[in-house]
Amino acid sequence: MNTTADPVVVDHLTVRYGKTTAVDDVSFSVGSGQVYALLGRNGAGKSSTISCLVGQRKAASGECRIFDMDSWRSRRHVMARVGVVPETPDIPPGASARELGRFLGRIRPVWNADDYEVRLERVSVPRRLPSANLSKGQRRQLALAAALATEPEVLILDDPTLGLDAVVRRTLLEELVGELADRGTTVLVTTHDLTGIEGIADRVGIMQQGHLVYDEPMDGLKERFRRLRCVLSNGCSAAEVEHALKPLEPAAVRVVGAGVDAVIGRANHDAVRVFREITGIAEVEIEPLGLEEIFVALCGDDDKGSA
Amino acid sequence: MKAFFALVAREISERKALLAAAAVASLIPVVAPLLPTTGSNPAGDIREVVMWFMIWGLIPLFSLLLGANFIGRDLSEGRLGFYFAQPLSGPAIWFGKLLAVAILIWAAQLILILPTAVLSSDSWRIVSAKGLIFEPLNPWISSLVMWIAPVAVILLAHALSLVWRARSLWIVVDIVAVVLLVAASRWVISPFLQIFAAHVVLAVNAWLLVGGLIGLLVAGAFQLTCGRVDAQRGHRAQSAALWSILAIAVVSAAGWGWWIRSASPGDLDLFNGISVGSGEWIAVTGPSAGRLDYFPGFIVNTADGRWISAHSGSTVHEQGVEFSEDMSRAVWTTPYSFKESKLMTVDLNDERLHPEWTGVVFNRYWQDLVVSPGGHRVAVIQAGAVVVFDIESGDLLTAAQPEGDYSAYRIHFADEDKVEVLTGMRIRVSDDSTHHRMRWRRHWLDLTTRSLDRGEEINNAWRWWGGRMHSPLRNVLEKREVEGQDRLVLVDPQDSEVVADLGEMPKQWSNVRVVTDGEIVVNRKNEERCFLQVFDSEGDLLKRIDIDMAGWAQIGGEVSPGTVAVGQIIWGAEEGQPAERSALFVDLSNGTVTHVLDGVSPVLGRWGLMGSSGAWEIGSIATRLMEGENGSLHLWDPETNELKQLIPVPE
Numbered sequence: 001m002n003t004t005a006d007p008v009v010v011d012h013l014t015v016r017y018g019k020t021t022a023v024d025d026v027s028f029s030v031g032s033g034q035v036y037a038l039l040g041r042n043g044a045g046k047s048s049t050i051s052c053l054v055g056q057r058k059a060a061s062g063e064c065r066i067f068d069m070d071s072w073r074s075r076r077h078v079m080a081r082v083g084v085v086p087e088t089p090d091i092p093p094g095a096s097a098r099e100l101g102r103f104l105g106r107i108r109p110v111w112n113a114d115d116y117e118v119r120l121e122r123v124s125v126p127r128r129l130p131s132a133n134l135s136k137g138q139r140r141q142l143a144l145a146a147a148l149a150t151e152p153e154v155l156i157l158d159d160p161t162l163g164l165d166a167v168v169r170r171t172l173l174e175e176l177v178g179e180l181a182d183r184g185t186t187v188l189v190t191t192h193d194l195t196g197i198e199g200i201a202d203r204v205g206i207m208q209q210g211h212l213v214y215d216e217p218m219d220g221l222k223e224r225f226r227r228l229r230c231v232l233s234n235g236c237s238a239a240e241v242e243h244a245l246k247p248l249e250p251a252a253v254r255v256v257g258a259g260v261d262a263v264i265g266r267a268n269h270d271a272v273r274v275f276r277e278i279t280g281i282a283e284v285e286i287e288p289l290g291l292e293e294i295f296v297a298l299c300g301d302d303d304k305g306s307a
Numbered sequence: 308m309k310a311f312f313a314l315v316a317r318e319i320s321e322r323k324a325l326l327a328a329a330a331v332a333s334l335i336p337v338v339a340p341l342l343p344t345t346g347s348n349p350a351g352d353i354r355e356v357v358m359w360f361m362i363w364g365l366i367p368l369f370s371l372l373l374g375a376n377f378i379g380r381d382l383s384e385g386r387l388g389f390y391f392a393q394p395l396s397g398p399a400i401w402f403g404k405l406l407a408v409a410i411l412i413w414a415a416q417l418i419l420i421l422p423t424a425v426l427s428s429d430s431w432r433i434v435s436a437k438g439l440i441f442e443p444l445n446p447w448i449s450s451l452v453m454w455i456a457p458v459a460v461i462l463l464a465h466a467l468s469l470v471w472r473a474r475s476l477w478i479v480v481d482i483v484a485v486v487l488l489v490a491a492s493r494w495v496i497s498p499f500l501q502i503f504a505a506h507v508v509l510a511v512n513a514w515l516l517v518g519g520l521i522g523l524l525v526a527g528a529f530q531l532t533c534g535r536v537d538a539q540r541g542h543r544a545q546s547a548a549l550w551s552i553l554a555i556a557v558v559s560a561a562g563w564g565w566w567i568r569s570a571s572p573g574d575l576d577l578f579n580g581i582s583v584g585s586g587e588w589i590a591v592t593g594p595s596a597g598r599l600d601y602f603p604g605f606i607v608n609t610a611d612g613r614w615i616s617a618h619s620g621s622t623v624h625e626q627g628v629e630f631s632e633d634m635s636r637a638v639w640t641t642p643y644s645f646k647e648s649k650l651m652t653v654d655l656n657d658e659r660l661h662p663e664w665t666g667v668v669f670n671r672y673w674q675d676l677v678v679s680p681g682g683h684r685v686a687v688i689q690a691g692a693v694v695v696f697d698i699e700s701g702d703l704l705t706a707a708q709p710e711g712d713y714s715a716y717r718i719h720f721a722d723e724d725k726v727e728v729l730t731g732m733r734i735r736v737s738d739d740s741t742h743h744r745m746r747w748r749r750h751w752l753d754l755t756t757r758s759l760d761r762g763e764e765i766n767n768a769w770r771w772w773g774g775r776m777h778s779p780l781r782n783v784l785e786k787r788e789v790e791g792q793d794r795l796v797l798v799d800p801q802d803s804e805v806v807a808d809l810g811e812m813p814k815q816w817s818n819v820r821v822v823t824d825g826e827i828v829v830n831r832k833n834e835e836r837c838f839l840q841v842f843d844s845e846g847d848l849l850k851r852i853d854i855d856m857a858g859w860a861q862i863g864g865e866v867s868p869g870t871v872a873v874g875q876i877i878w879g880a881e882e883g884q885p886a887e888r889s890a891l892f893v894d895l896s897n898g899t900v901t902h903v904l905d906g907v908s909p910v911l912g913r914w915g916l917m918g919s920s921g922a923w924e925i926g927s928i929a930t931r932l933m934e935g936e937n938g939s940l941h942l943w944d945p946e947t948n949e950l951k952q953l954i955p956v957p958e
Contacts, residue, residue: 056391056536080394090389094321106313107393 006031007154007186008053012062015048015210022048024210025062030154030203033184037197037218040207041299046190047087049207050158053188054084066154080109083152087159087190089139093132097125097142101149108150116149122175136163144172148179155180157189161196169193173200194292204291208299218291225251225294226267227287228275231259236280244278247271252297263289263297311399314390318377318407325369329415332361336423351427358423358433362453366416370457373408374464378531383472387536397532405461405527412457462523466545469530473542484550491557495564499601501642504621506599507567511560518556522549570595570603572614573955576938588637588655589928590617590628591940591954604628606637606653606660609928609942612956615653615660629678629685630655636682638698643668650685652698666701669694679720684754686726688715693728693752693759707752707759718752726752730762782806782844784819784827795819795829797846807846818911820862820871823925828871828895830860839873841895852898854891863909864930866945869895872930874908890933890943907933907941907950 008030015023023045030036040046051057053064055075064071066078091100097120105111120127123141131139144160160176161169173196180187191197204221206214214221228248232241238255245253249265267286276284289297336358340350378401381387390400417434424430436453470478492515499507526549534541574595592604604618606628618628618639628639635656643649650667653660667685674688684704686695691714695704709715713730721727728750736742750762782797787805789796795809795817809829812819819829825844831837837860839852854860856875863872870892877887890904910932926945933941933950940954 051388051536054388054392056388058533058535058537058540075391076394076396079392082392084388084392086385086388086392088385090386090392092317092321092386092389094323095317099317099320103313103317104393107310107395109394 007067008036008188009065009068010049010053010062011065013049013052013059013064014061015045015052015057016060021060022210023052023207026207026210026212027062028205028212028215030186030188032186034202035180035187035189035200036203036205037201038188038190038205038207039194039197039295040190044207044299045210046207047158050087050156050188050190054082054156055079081153083147083150083155085140085143085147085155085157085160087162089131089136089143091131091139091143091146094130096128096130097145098127100131100142100146104146104150110151112149112151115151116145119145119148123171137165137168140164141168141172144176151183152185154186154188157187157191159190159192161191161193169196173197176200194295195290198291206295206298214298221294222289222291224267225263225265225289225297227285227289227293228262228264228267228272229259229283229285229287230281231283232280233258233282234280236278241281244275244281248275251294252300259283263294310393310395311403314395314399314403315407315410318404319411322373322377322408322411325373325411325415326418329365329369329418332365333419333422335361337426354423354426355433358420361419362416365419366412366457367460369415370412370460371464373412374461375468377404377408377461378465378527379468379472382469382536382538382541385536391535397535398528401528401531405458405524408461409458412461413454416453416457459520459523462520462527465527466523466549469538469542469545473538475539475542477539477542477546480546480550484546484553488550488553488557491561495557495561498564498568498642499621501645502601502619502621504599504601507564507601507621510599511564514560514563515553515556518553518560522552522556525549525552567598567601568603568619570598570616570619571955572605572607572940572953573938574598574603575605575940575954586630586634587928588630588634589932589953590630590637590639592618592620592627593938595938604639606655607953607956609951609953612953613660614956615662617651617653617662629676631678631682632680633682636678636698638665638676638678638685640673640676642671645671647671648673650696650698665696665698667696667698674716675718677718677720677726679723681723683723684720686718686720686752688718691715693718693726695726695752695754704754705752705757707757709748709750709759710761713748716747721751724754726754728752728759728762729765782846784821786812807842809842809846810840817859818862820865822865822871822895823868826895828862830862830873832859839893839895850898852893852895854893854900856891860891861908861911863890863911864927865925866892866930866943867926870901871895872909872933874911874934876908888935902948904933904943904948904950907935907943910934910940 006029010026010028013023013026014021026045026049028036038046038049048057052059053066053071055071055078058072066082069078071078095103101113101116105113120142123138123145125134125138125142125145131142134142140160147155161172164172173193177200189197189201198218201218203217204214205212228245230241232238238260241260242250242253245262245264248267248271251263251265253260253262272284272286275281336354339357340353378387420434424433427433435450470481496508496511499511526545529548530541530545533544572591575591575593576596587610588606588608590604590606592602595603600621602620603616604620604627605614606617607614617637618641628637630637635654636652637655638650638652640648641651647668648671650665650669651662652665653662669687670689676685676687678685683698684695685698686693692706692708693715694706696702697704709728709730712732714732715728716731717729719727730748730750731745733743734746736744747765748762749765750760752759782799785796785798786793787796787798788794789808793812795812796805797807797809798804799806809827810831817830819827821827826849827842827844827846829840829842831840837854837856837858839854839860839862841849841852843849854873858875858877861874861876863874865871873891873893875889875891888906888908890907890909891900892902893899894901928942931943931945933943935941938954939952941950941952943950
């Protein structure tokens with residue numbers, strides 16, 4: 001899957017904080033122009049992965065490469081071509097949007113001042129107010145506007161919609177899609193807004209307790225995972241159904257009254273047909289799932305995440 | 308560089324509120340004189356005092372706060388990633404942020420000073436802080452401290468704040484390193500501190516301080532380059548860099564200290580102190596290039612060139628080496644601690660020439676130290692009492708305290724068992740006078756019975772002055788300040804009144820020597836030439852002898868009765884380095900020059916330019932020692948007129 005042409009490559013990355021392993025042997029890559037959504041519950045290791053990827057934290061082992069340059073060793077060169085919007089906006093608190101633009105215009109190799117101004121105007125971010133006095137949403141919009149004005153070849157967004165209301169969230173993501181589709185920018189995004197990212201991401205990676213457990217194209221994932229509902233009859237027990245579901249690779253199984261509600265990971269026609277023919281199982285229904293439902297099914301019982 | 312200066316400007320802008328605070332505070336000294344409590348003191352003085360209080364109070368506080376937060380706060384609040392997400396290197400972020408806070412603190416300082424300076428008639432002195440402290444050393448040091456110290460505080464505060472914020476186990480390494488560093492620095496400095504070699508101590512301290520500052524500077528860059536937003540990793544990088552650099556500083560200081568103390572006689576540039584026994588041994592000490600005020604000392608055999616290190620000291624050194632009359636033993640003291648000296652000795656008859664500690668330790672502030680003629684005993688005056696030790700065993704033989712208010716001043720071994728002791732008591736000349744004179748007594752300390760007799764009153768202590776100072780003068784030769792001018796005078800020892808004024812005695816180059824028949828020879832110089840003046844023992848001018856010399860004539864020892872060696876030194880362009888030397892032997896009876904030696908000048912002896920009144924025996928080694936170029940020492944042979952090189956010791 002990883003090719004040297006991929007602008008973003010995470011290769012056997014392990015991150016530790018003392019004795020705690022936050023990221024354990026994670027590998028994935030993001031192809032040119034692709035939008036990669038890295039998902040996971042809080043503490044799954046997403047931000048640690050991003051931190052290493054942008055060269056701010058050193059990996060215990062493995063490496064992160066952007067444009068085939070080691071992110072840690074060549075951070076300065078890498079950052080000339082990468083835009084970063086962190087989980088918590090880290091713009092200096094005394095800097096207004098205008099001062100930030102002036103500063104970035106002097107230190108970045110590319111700075112599109114017009115684009116920056118237009119975006120700020122569109123999202124109504126005051127130019128003269130210090131960033132500390134802006135609302136959380138405005139700060140995030142400011143950080144995004146600054147990152148986009150550098151016209152990055154790779155954009156890394158660490159939970160850009162965190163703390164934003166639904167309207168702002170939707171606007172932000174939609175605008176992002178519009179902007180990036182034109183430029184062919186490669187995007188790596190971590191988010192909890194699964195509905196929002198569903199229509200944007202080309203590929204999805206799901207992390208659980210420091211491990212990357214799924215790394216697939218968005219369409220493939222949605223194609224593979226389906227909701228299966230059925231009714232039990234003739235004394236068929238839930239245990240028997242669970243056994244019967246095994247070929248369908250159930251991600252979650254729930255007994256609801258006299259029926260079973262399951263999320264299966266192998267919804268191909270033949271396997272479902274075999275399941276339908278089992279005695280005691282009736283009214284089998286197969287439904288498509290949204291990304292959020294798939295995510296809940298996959299990570300819903302992961303209560304150990306803490307990193 | 309554009310990006311670097313953009314970062315500096317951004318950081319200054321981020322903390323510009325500090326300048327406003329300084330501007331408000333700067334008005335306090337201006338309004339201070341208006342307060343009713345300031346009384347009738349001059350307004351300028353009040354402003355300046357209040358301003359310095361503000362500076363010494365606020366600037367360290369500002370530095371501390373800025374230092375602890377300019378990176379630490381960004382780190383703990385997760386904002387440091389902003390700069391790391393830009394194409395800026397770790398060192399650029401560190402030095403940019405540091406330069407910004409340094410500029411801020413300097414600007415705040417200037418703002419605090421400015422109103423007071425503008426209202427003062429001496430604005431430049433206030434702004435530069437020249438001479439505020441460290442005046443005797445160098446008035447510019449206070450300026451340096453005032454403008455550099457805040458940066459040092461910023462660096463230190465940053466390093467400590469990172470240690471505090473990281474809360475990593477590397478704090479153990481830091482604590483161990485601090486303990487080791489303090490111990491090592493003390494070990495390096497202590498030998499020089501004990502001999503009061505202040506310049507060496509200051510140089511070592513300054514070196515360690517510079518090492519510390521460089522260490523903190525580099526450590527910060529390492530922290531941001533290797534640790535970035537990871538505080539624990541940053542702490543590790545900071546500690547590794549800081550302690551490595553400080554270790555290099557301490558090791559290099561220790562190396563320099565070792566080099567300073569491992570001098571050989573050939574390293575001496577000049578001979579400030581020379582003691583000579585009656586035989587072929589001499590003890591020399593003096594400055595040496597690169598060793599500042601540490602003066603290495605040696606005992607050298609003038610016949611065969613053997614030497615050992617002995618009594619190394621500083622410009623504030625104690626009494627030098629003492630030889631026993633039979634030249635079998637030399638003794639000297641070296642610091643044992645800050646309060647105590649230990650007595651060292653060497654058996655000069657032993658081929659190995661091995662210096663040994665006698666086991667004797669006494670109070671460092673002793674007054675006189677003499678060795679017995681056979682070299683078995685040593686007597687020393689401590690707190691007015693005479694204390695005698697056996698050199699071989701190190702045993703205390705006796706400690707004798709003079710009666711009443713008398714204190715021991717000088718001692719002299721008459722033989723192995725008898726010590727001649729001069730005691731004195733300070734009394735007022737008259738009830739209505741503030742002048743004092745000394746009442747002297749001469750005693751015998753019998754070492755067989757260990758008793759000090761009651762003694763007898765003597766009139767002229769200087770005339771006596773023990774067997775070591777055979778002064779033929781009745782009066783005391785003194786340099787005294789008269790109406791703000793240094794003058795050479797003869798003083799009556801009974802009432803300290805001036806008997807005769809022998810003329811001006813400029814500080815640097817004048818010297819005087821008393822010859823055996825009681826005549827006093829003084830060097831003089833006018834605009835045209837230099838000359839000697841010869842006075843009789845009562846201070847009457849007998850004759851003037853013109854000397855054909857360009858500089859000052861330096862009067863050395865009496866090489867034969869009535870003939871003195873006179874040296875000429877023409878100083879070169881390089882400070883303290885003589886360009887030309889010559890020695891003239893002058894017959895005082897007729898003023899003729901009997902012989903000239905080029906390239907050397909007479910050694911003036913332990914008492915330097917003032918000369919020792921008849922301390923040297925006529926024609927002894929002391930009178931014939933000649934100092935040559937590049938710190939060489941020679942012995943002149945009056946029979947062959949040849950010079951024998953003593954130092955550097957010939958191969």
